[in-house]
Amino acid sequence: MSPSPVQFTRGVPPEEVLLVDELAKITTEVLAERPTEVFQYPRIGGNLGDERLRAALAARHGVDPRQVFVGNGSLQVLDLLSQLLLGPGGGDVVVESPTYDRAGLIFQRHGGRVLGVPLNGDGLDVERLEALVARRRPAFLYTIPDFQNPSGACASEGNRRALVDLAERHDFPIVEDTPYRRLRFRGVEQPALSELAPHRVITVGSLSKVLSPGLRVGYAIGDPGLVAGLAELGEGTYLTPTPLSQAVAARCLELGVVDSAVATAVSFLKPRHDAAVAAAREAFGDQVVAEPGGGYFLSVLARSALPEPEFLAAAADAGVRLARGSAFFPGGLPDGRLFLRLPFQALPEAEFARGVRLLADVLTR
The missing domain is CATH 3.40.640.10 (Type I PLP-dependent aspartate aminotransferase-like (Major domain))
Known part of the structure; x- marks a missing residue:
């Protein structure tokens, strides 16, 4: 299965x-x-x-x-x-x-x-x-x-x-x-x-x-x-x-209670953040936009000749669901680039790493 x-x-x-x-x-x-x-x-x-x-x-x-x-x-x-x-x-x-x-x-x-x-x-x-x-x-x-x-x-x-x-x-x-x-x-x-x-x-x-x-x-x-x-x-x-x-x-x-909730979230999310940064760096290198140090997201501005619809379809076929990266850019994506928003907060470390490896494979086909 x-x-x-x-x-x-x-x-x-x-x-x-x-x-x-x-x-x-x-x-x-x-x-x-x-x-x-x-x-x-x-x-x-x-x-x-x-x-x-x-x-x-x-x-x-x-x-x-x-x-x-x-x-x-x-x-x-x-x-x-x-x-x-x-x-x-x-x-x-x-x-x-x-x-x-x-x-x-x-x-x-x-x-x-x-x-x-x-x-x-x-x-x-x-x-x-x-x-x-x-x-x-x-x-x-x-x-x-x-x-x-x-x-x-x-x-x-x-x-x-x-x-x-x-x-x-x-x-x-x-x-x-x-x-x-x-x-x-x-x-x-x-x-x-x-x-x-x-x-x-x-x-x-x-x-x-x-x-x-x-x-x-x-x-x-x-x-x-x-x-x-x-x-x-x-x-x-x-x-x-x-x-x-x-x-x-x-x-x-x-x-x-809000302070307690923040402390709980920070303790829970920090390992996921650190593992996500390491996995994204391994998969995408300098195409990672930033190492956040907090929050829910990291992202990749990937070099690719693939049109975005074709890339998203290929990613879905490979088993990864993404938000449409161009929706985040008011003037459209930079030429020759695809934008990948990668939320790490809700995924176990191994699942996040599997997802970025699949995306990297799609980009290098």
Whole structure:
């Protein structure tokens, strides 16, 4: 019997890192203490989210709770933020190339013209970015500086400082997406962009990778006027946030369960990360984009004359399922290259190694 296909398709947390028993216990406690409140509509009119959750997130980020808006997952928060920043006329949105494909689709849906700037192993190509923003000021720049999805790259401190300096000189906001920031396995934590330029940077965060994706808790941190605008748009979109999910998330932050979940995830994922880097280096050499040091992904920009559809079909025939690499590149793949996003978080070490060997064989046929 043939082995099951190797799935390099999604960044789903492995079941082993979900603190299911603790989440169930806390949910039961919340239901016992606040049953009517969590099963009733929350108040409408400028609702920024659960007050205790916002206070806990504000303390974690060192900001005032009035700067925190909590919505139903970070993609929905990003959708509202895009609508607010782009306005009815749309505008240019600068992104990393490659970038998170779902984010790009959101920007386009709100009239954004998505412009990609090449991404290196230590962050955006700042020279190329400066040449672009000098010609046309963007509505905003979207970046995932920590263990980026899809590449795995982590921006250096120097790259981050150069980025906020550019934003200051050319007067555009930065949207910093941070779902993987706390999942660091190696190296020293780099300063968040919001720490370097709090008045210039809007932070989008999520508890999906550090607590539970099923709770659907995402948030934005910005000035009070901006988060009030998000609340107004949110009310017109889904009326109110989800009370039960946010109450459970608040209790988890207050009791240190999120910190425990992060520690569990880091301990579990570090060996998978290290083994994945070694296997990818052996299979693809210098075509590996970056050694992440955290997060869920590493990636390969492979030299190949194969058209992407033909390569994906051959990979599927060989027993490997991949996301379409060109979907991550706003301007299309570089000539003669194929992009392979390789999530390592949900695969045992031997299964990941088998998958990359199969892909390397397809590329060398």
